[in-house]
Amino acid sequence: MSETLREALRRAAESAPAPRLDGQVWRRGRRRRRVRRTATALAGVLLVAGLAAVPGLGTGGAGLQTAGGPVPGVLGRPYPWQLTYEQDLNGPVAAAFVDPHTVYLAATGVLVGRDGSYRLFPMDPGEDLGFVSPDGRYLARRSEIVDLVTGRGIPTVDRARPLAWSPDGRRLLLVLDRDDGVIEQRSGDLDEVAYFDLDTGGVKAVLFTAADTPAGAFSPDGERVAVTTGEAGRPQTLTVVDLVSGTPNILFELTDRQRLAGEAAWTPDGRSVMLVAADGCVWASCEVGPDGLWGWRLQYVDPVSGKFVDEAAPARQGRPRGLVGWRDGKPVFVDQRGAQDPARLVIAEADGSARVLLTLALGASELNVPRDLVEHGTLGSRTANPLDAPLWAFAAVLACVVPPLLMVMALRRRRRAVRALRGSGVGQGAGADDLRAEGGDTVA
Amino acid sequence: MTDAESFDEYVRSRLPMLARVAYLLTGDPHQADDLVQLALLRLASRWEHVSAAREPDAYVRRILYTQHVSWWRRVRREALPVAVLPERAAADFAGETVTALAVREALGRLAPRQRAVLVLRYFEDLSEAETAAVLGIAVGTVKSQTRDALARLRVIAPELSGSLVEVNR
Numbered sequence: 001m002s003e004t005l006r007e008a009l010r011r012a013a014e015s016a017p018a019p020r021l022d023g024q025v026w027r028r029g030r031r032r033r034r035v036r037r038t039a040t041a042l043a044g045v046l047l048v049a050g051l052a053a054v055p056g057l058g059t060g061g062a063g064l065q066t067a068g069g070p071v072p073g074v075l076g077r078p079y080p081w082q083l084t085y086e087q088d089l090n091g092p093v094a095a096a097f098v099d100p101h102t103v104y105l106a107a108t109g110v111l112v113g114r115d116g117s118y119r120l121f122p123m124d125p126g127e128d129l130g131f132v133s134p135d136g137r138y139l140a141r142r143s144e145i146v147d148l149v150t151g152r153g154i155p156t157v158d159r160a161r162p163l164a165w166s167p168d169g170r171r172l173l174l175v176l177d178r179d180d181g182v183i184e185q186r187s188g189d190l191d192e193v194a195y196f197d198l199d200t201g202g203v204k205a206v207l208f209t210a211a212d213t214p215a216g217a218f219s220p221d222g223e224r225v226a227v228t229t230g231e232a233g234r235p236q237t238l239t240v241v242d243l244v245s246g247t248p249n250i251l252f253e254l255t256d257r258q259r260l261a262g263e264a265a266w267t268p269d270g271r272s273v274m275l276v277a278a279d280g281c282v283w284a285s286c287e288v289g290p291d292g293l294w295g296w297r298l299q300y301v302d303p304v305s306g307k308f309v310d311e312a313a314p315a316r317q318g319r320p321r322g323l324v325g326w327r328d329g330k331p332v333f334v335d336q337r338g339a340q341d342p343a344r345l346v347i348a349e350a351d352g353s354a355r356v357l358l359t360l361a362l363g364a365s366e367l368n369v370p371r372d373l374v375e376h377g378t379l380g381s382r383t384a385n386p387l388d389a390p391l392w393a394f395a396a397v398l399a400c401v402v403p404p405l406l407m408v409m410a411l412r413r414r415r416r417a418v419r420a421l422r423g424s425g426v427g428q429g430a431g432a433d434d435l436r437a438e439g440g441d442t443v444a
Numbered sequence: 445m446t447d448a449e450s451f452d453e454y455v456r457s458r459l460p461m462l463a464r465v466a467y468l469l470t471g472d473p474h475q476a477d478d479l480v481q482l483a484l485l486r487l488a489s490r491w492e493h494v495s496a497a498r499e500p501d502a503y504v505r506r507i508l509y510t511q512h513v514s515w516w517r518r519v520r521r522e523a524l525p526v527a528v529l530p531e532r533a534a535a536d537f538a539g540e541t542v543t544a545l546a547v548r549e550a551l552g553r554l555a556p557r558q559r560a561v562l563v564l565r566y567f568e569d570l571s572e573a574e575t576a577a578v579l580g581i582a583v584g585t586v587k588s589q590t591r592d593a594l595a596r597l598r599v600i601a602p603e604l605s606g607s608l609v610e611v612n613r
Contacts, residue, residue, distance in 0.1 A: 033488075
């Protein structure tokens with residue numbers, strides 16, 4: 001045993017001066033406790049407030065809801081810093097839409113994967129997002145088709161705009177502008193409606209005509225197409241073209257209150273082509289002033305004779321953006337009345353009512369759901385994950401948080417060091433004030 | 445008995461001992477004062493939990509040692525100018541008091557953790573396991589720190605060398 005050391009330590013300790021206590025230790029300790037608790041509560045409140053302020057956090061849905069259930073699915077908006085599809089591919093997708101508020105400042109495409117992941121699809125200003133193929137694998141855009149599984153771009157025809165996918169997803173109906181996109185069309189410069197074959201990579205012409213605001217739809221068997229063509233501001237002509245024979249069947253001119261229902265305008269049995277007819281405003285002005293649209297109705301057109309009949313249902317409400325599929329024999333529309341209203345995927349019931357399958361968070365638009373999912377799939381709620389972010393986003397957060405934190409730590413360390421030095425000086429023991437200032441010190 | 449009363453009673457009974465430990469650790473009466481006050485402030489702020497766990501001694505001891513190491517880490521970065529170089533206690537084998545002074549001066553030249561280990565082991569008479577628990581380090585580290593501290597004491601205070609033997613308990 002090291003008794004000498006023990007004894008020496010004991011004797012050294014005996015020379016310790018009598019401790020000075022100001023009698024307020026308990027009171028000051030309790031104050032310290034109150035300050036600590038208040039700071040903790042404040043930090044908690046700030047954290048919650050900060051999280052609530054994160055854009056898009058509150059727009060996500062809670063839990064998965066089936067389309068057939070009483071509550072429709074909800075698609076939340078992405079976080080502005082979300083990964084792009086090129087950084088981490090998430091195809092095939094379950095939905096696509098356009099969001100105006102991302103780090104790209106302009107409207108940006110958003111791809112929602114089958115696994116619920118969100119990816120941004122940056123676009124040039126004024127560009128359309130395009131059409132998602134029925135299986136969700138491809139995104140048809142101007143001049144190309146983007147494979148969302150591999151990220152590869154498949155060129156179609158320069159400046160060709162997509163109109164509709166065939167139900168099997170192997171053909172894409174296109175329109176080729178001949179007006180150079182700048183000057184008014186000259187006589188003789190006819191636009192070309194054609195289709196791109198994904199298997200062969202070839203393009204086959206369907207129709208040569210003026211097509212400033214065209215729309216089109218493949219028949220269920222993929223052997224016919226219905227297209228509406230014409231010059232802007234003039235009546236549009238509905239034509240059905242047999243793709244096998246190449247024979248066009250010009251049916252009739254639409255009024256300005258009629259238009260092709262959408263990409264899935266053919267009824268599942270292939271016996272009718274659907275139009276949507278507006279009550280109130282003409283479609284062109286309904287785009288500007290949606291309040292002028294009192295209602296709308298479906299019309300069934302015979303693709304051979306061109307005769308059409310109105311549906312039996314009374315005027316439907318909302319504003320149909322496109323017929324995108326058929327579920328249980330009923331047409332499914334994307335409906336969005338105005339920019340201030342949420343886009344919805346709805347079933348147009350026979351009695352004129354609408355059953356909501358999916359709602360897009362307010363502020364987003366151009367909802368696009370693959371046709372296979374619309375017709376046979378489960379449409380669940382999806383919420384973006386804020387951590388699906390590129391490295392630069394994490395670096396930016398660190399760059400904002402770390403320097404002030406380091407500065408505060410350095411200042412505190414220096415303050416304590418100065419105080420400790422002052423306290424170590426002979427005859428300069430720390431007084432009550434010094435100790436009071438010590439309040440924020442930390443020890444493991 | 446209220447919390448305040450039980451705290452006051454604890455402070456009255458333990459204050460002398462705490463003051464001695466703090467003095468051995470710091471070697472400076474003012475810093476020892478500060479250290480004790482800070483430890484008691486923290487104890488007061490958590491008194492309900494600590495007294496309920498019946499571990500106020502362990503809690504205060506831990507604050508004393510960790511805070512002491514923390515202060516030392518900050519102060520060592522700053523040079524402290526002095527007008528006159530401090531005198532060192534010279535070896536004088538005349539008596540135990542002189543030896544105690546030599547030990548105190550030698551303790552001041554040890555690293556803070558080594559100093560803490562010696563105080564805990566040879567003044568507070570804690571076992572290696574208890575010392576490790578207070579300092580939050582492994583028992584093996586306590587052993588190595590003790591060995592190194594004693595070896596260093598033999599060099600800087602050779603007058604003690606005959607009595608410095610490592611103890612394993």
